[in-house]
Each structure stands twice: as structure tokens, then as C-alpha cells.
Amino acid sequence: MSAVKVDRAWLWFAAWLLLGAGWCLALLTALTIGVFVAPVVLAATALLLWRAGKRSAVGLPGLVSGPALLLFFVGYLNRGGPGDVCTADGTTCTEEWDPTGWLVAGSVLLLAGVALFLVLRLVLRRRARRSGTRRSPAGGPAGLRFTA
Numbered sequence: 291m292s293a294v295k296v297d298r299a300w301l302w303f304a305a306w307l308l309l310g311a312g313w314c315l316a317l318l319t320a321l322t323i324g325v326f327v328a329p330v331v332l333a334a335t336a337l338l339l340w341r342a343g344k345r346s347a348v349g350l351p352g353l354v355s356g357p358a359l360l361l362f363f364v365g366y367l368n369r370g371g372p373g374d375v376c377t378a379d380g381t382t383c384t385e386e387w388d389p390t391g392w393l394v395a396g397s398v399l400l401l402a403g404v405a406l407f408l409v410l411r412l413v414l415r416r417r418a419r420r421s422g423t424r425r426s427p428a429g430g431p432a433g434l435r436f437t438a
Contacts, residue, residue, distance in 0.1 A: 298345075299348045299349065299407075299411055300349075301349075302342070302345070302346045302347075302348055302349025302352070303348075303349040303351065303352040303355075303403075303404075303407050304349070304352065305338060305346065305349060305352065306338075306346070306349040306350055306351070306352030306353050306356070307349075307352035307353075307355050307356045307359070307403070308352075308356065308359075309331060309334060309335055309338065309352070309353065309356065310352055310353035310354065310355060310356015310357060310403075311356040311357065311358075311359040311360060312327060312330070312331035312334065312356070313331055313335075313353070313356065314356055314357040314360050315327055315331075315360060316328040316331050318360070348407075348410060348411060348414060349407070350410075351403045351404070351406035351407040351410060352403055352407065353403070354399060354402055354403035354406060355399055355400045355402070355403025355404065356403075357396075357399055358395075358396040358397070358399040358400040358403070359396075360396075361392050361393070361395050361396030361399065362392070362393065362396045364389075364392045365389040365390075365392030365393040365396065366389070367386075368386040368387045368388070368389040368392065369386075369389050370386050371385075371386030371387050371388055371389060372386060372387055372388040373385070373386065374386075
């Protein structure tokens, strides 16, 4: 019995997405917590490139989608806006922005990264087919027999 090969492309996308969010956070908060975030993200990036190398390249469009996580978070923090939002007892009020712009910008970045990822995967699959990767008539790898 042969093992089923799992397509890990979406896992690579998720890994690069998290790194994209980390790099965005490190750059936007460079004068505060970014100094502490940047070495962690740098180490994670180096580890991913060192251990996975070319295998993880299919997930690189996740870097485009990474900043969307921060935009979604800012939209969530401003969910009561726009305007003054007060606590139930009325002692504390804060000015919040309209969350719609943050959610739209985050959605555009997320969808752009996913679209790039899907196009890259399609191109890589077509290139693999052209390079002469043999398949059996049943669609599995050549040389395997499928019996009922």
C-alpha cells in the first residue's frame, strides 16, 4: 500500500502569510515593539528558507496577504465606530474610526495574495506536466496498479 502524498501548498501559504503579518507589524511598530518583533520574524524567515527552501516558494504570495491580518485586527478594534463609543456606565468614551475601510483594504490584500497563489500553483502544475512527469491512465503515478 502506498502513502497518499498531501498537497502542502496551502500550509506554505499560511506560513508565509504569518511571516508577512509579522514583517508588517515589525515595520509599522519599528520605534516601539518592532525592535523585539523583527528578530523573531527574521529568525522564522531564515528557518523557513533554510529548512524548506524551494518547496516553500509556492506559498510566497502569502506575504502579500499577511498585512491583511493587521488590517482586520484594526477593523475589529474599531467595530463600534465611527464616532464616540462609550462604556455601559458612561465613564469612558473613545473616538473610533469607521471599520469598513480597514475591512475592505484587508479583503483586497487577502484576495490578491490568494489569487497570486492560485495562479502560481497553476503555472507550476502546467510546468510539471510539460517537463514529462508520467502519469498512469488512472491518474495516479506511473507504475502503480489500482485494484478493486
